[in-house]
Amino acid sequence: MDCPSVLKIATVESPFLMEIVQNKIGGIKLMGIEGKVLQIFLEILNIPFELVIAEDSEWGRSLSNGSWTGMIGKVHKGEADIAINTLAMNEERLKVIDFSNSYAVDEITFGVLKPGAYPNSLVFIYPFDINVWIAIIFVLFLAPLLFRFLMNAANSYTEIMFQLWALVLRQSANFNCDTYRNVILFLSWTFFATIVSFGYSANISSFLMVPLEMPIPRDFKELSEVVKSGSVGCIAPKGSFAIHFLATSDKEYLRNLAQTITRNEWYISDESSAGDAAIMTDRNLLKLKAGQEEWKNYYMSDDSVLTFITGIVMKKNFCYKEKLNKIISRFSSAGLYEKIVQDESFRLFIRDSKNIHKTLAEIPLSLTDFSSAFIILSVGLSLAMVSFIFEIIYHNRCVKS
Numbered sequence: 001m002d003c004p005s006v007l008k009i010a011t012v013e014s015p016f017l018m019e020i021v022q023n024k025i026g027g028i029k030l031m032g033i034e035g036k037v038l039q040i041f042l043e044i045l046n047i048p049f050e051l052v053i054a055e056d057s058e059w060g061r062s063l064s065n066g067s068w069t070g071m072i073g074k075v076h077k078g079e080a081d082i083a084i085n086t087l088a089m090n091e092e093r094l095k096v097i098d099f100s101n102s103y104a105v106d107e108i109t110f111g112v113l114k115p116g117a118y119p120n121s122l123v124f125i126y127p128f129d130i131n132v133w134i135a136i137i138f139v140l141f142l143a144p145l146l147f148r149f150l151m152n153a154a155n156s157y158t159e160i161m162f163q164l165w166a167l168v169l170r171q172s173a174n175f176n177c178d179t180y181r182n183v184i185l186f187l188s189w190t191f192f193a194t195i196v197s198f199g200y201s202a203n204i205s206s207f208l209m210v211p212l213e214m215p216i217p218r219d220f221k222e223l224s225e226v227v228k229s230g231s232v233g234c235i236a237p238k239g240s241f242a243i244h245f246l247a248t249s250d251k252e253y254l255r256n257l258a259q260t261i262t263r264n265e266w267y268i269s270d271e272s273s274a275g276d277a278a279i280m281t282d283r284n285l286l287k288l289k290a291g292q293e294e295w296k297n298y299y300m301s302d303d304s305v306l307t308f309i310t311g312i313v314m315k316k317n318f319c320y321k322e323k324l325n326k327i328i329s330r331f332s333s334a335g336l337y338e339k340i341v342q343d344e345s346f347r348l349f350i351r352d353s354k355n356i357h358k359t360l361a362e363i364p365l366s367l368t369d370f371s372s373a374f375i376i377l378s379v380g381l382s383l384a385m386v387s388f389i390f391e392i393i394y395h396n397r398c399v400k401s
Contacts, residue, residue, distance in 0.1 A: 008049070008052050009052060011053065017032045017035070056069050075315050105308075110280040111279045111286045115213065136196060150181065220301075223257065223280075233264070237268050242306070243261060246258035
């Protein structure tokens with residue numbers, strides 16, 4: 001078979017994966033994970049090459065007329081000899097093209113923008129959820145009635161209520177404990193008040209020191225629900241086999257997610273295209289921008305929908321197949337793909353290091369954090385002042401009458 005004098009390589013430019021940069025002498029420099037992988041292969045092959053960019057920016061999907069889009073389409077139509085950029089091997093693609101040996105194993109997952117923390121201005125309500133608050137309020141108003149009945153006390157409901165509330169607020173209370181019945185009632189309420197009071201104090205202290213972060217979707221089912229509700233978008237590589245996999249899944253929430261992405265044409269176009277949307281793509285790619293590290297803007301889900309192996313797409317009977325497979329085998333054995341991913345992650349860290357924000361634990365408490373306390377105090381003082389004025393007016397009228 002005749003080997004081409006110039007190797008035509010189909011690809012798609014994508015941030016962090018395949019970046020084509022013009023150098024000072026008019027040549028090109030390949031950047032990104034897949035760009036560096038291709039650069040290594042080309043240096044060993046040592047033959048002239050030409051890049052063929054897929055105009056539709058798709059990885060490759062089959063159409064109803066039997067043709068293919070994207071990089072797969074370029075090789076299928078003979079416009080390119082090979083294609084590279086995280087192209088996954090699957091049975092449908094192998095019917096029209098060949099694949100080299102695999103040089104990476106990856107999986108489809110998603111990353112979501114770190115949402116930040118709840119405002120500390122409402123921190124006083126965070127220690128308990130709504131059900132606990134309702135239960136506590138119910139007990140605070142019902143308990144004085146039960147105490148008045150069980151103790152046969154002459155005190156009014158209001159007097160007993162303030163006595164019980166004082167214990168919850170860690171204040172002294174004057175209880176009549178002259179009988180065993182009253183002692184048991186007093187100790188029972190003291191135990192309840194201690195648990196509620198100290199539990200509240202411990203939780204509110206923790207929320208002030210390390211603010212509570214807003215919830216985020218942790219798996220694909222939760223992601224599908226928030227995307228369906230319209231609160232979050234989700235972008236994915238255009239023409240990716242992952243969208244086709246979701247669209248044909250037996251799980252309804254995955255099909256809904258794929259339909260929403262396709263209907264709204266939510267595709268990754270450049271580094272800034274995500275905005276506030278979730279990103280569904282390869283885990284190795286997401287590692288560059290998503291993770292627990294402070295400088296990364298996204299959290300990466302532990303969930304995945306499928307695992308796949310990537311290789312170089314080749315036209316049928318490609319003459320350099322055996323040589324290229326030998327190169328890839330040595331490349332994989334040396335663990336160079338993982339090394340390239342780590343190098344790219346470090347490069348992004350250096351680039352974005354100036355934009356690292358303080359962690360939640362490093363941000364000092366501000367006046368805004370205590371605004372709710374000052375507001376409640378102001379409202380209380382205002383109500384007390386209004387009550388005081390009315391008492392004076394009422395007293396003066398009574399004296400005159």
